[in-house]
Amino acid sequence: MSIDKALAKEGLQLQGDSLPKEQRNVKTFKRLIAAIRACEASVQDDLSIAQRQLNDVLRENSELRERLYSMEQHARKQRVSEALNGIESIPVSEKTKLLEIAS
Numbered sequence: 001m002s003i004d005k006a007l008a009k010e011g012l013q014l015q016g017d018s019l020p021k022e023q024r025n026v027k028t029f030k031r032l033i034a035a036i037r038a039c040e041a042s043v044q045d046d047l048s049i050a051q052r053q054l055n056d057v058l059r060e061n062s063e064l065r066e067r068l069y070s071m072e073q074h075a076r077k078q079r080v081s082e083a084l085n086g087i088e089s090i091p092v093s094e095k096t097k098l099l100e101i102a103s
Helices: 005-011 026-085 092-102
Strands: none
Touching: 005 026, 026 092
C-alpha cells in the first residue's frame, strides 16, 4: 500500500508535505499517524514475502549448483574411463588407480 492510498483511505490529503490548515488538529494527526503505520506494516509484509521468496530461490540455486557439480564430476570420470579403456597398453589395475585419482 502506498502512502497516498493510506491517506486517501483516511480521507486525508497533503498539500506538498503538510496538511491543510483546517486539518491540523490532534484527531487528524492521529489519523495521519495511523495511516502511515498501516502503510509501514504493508511494506514490511511485502518485504517479508520478498525475503522468503529470495531465500527459496537461493536455496534452489544452491541445490542446482551442487547437482551440476556432481554431474560434472560424473561426466569427467566417464571421459577419463573411456579414454583409459581406449589405451590397451595400461594394465587394468593401473587404469583403476588412475580412475580413483581422477575422481
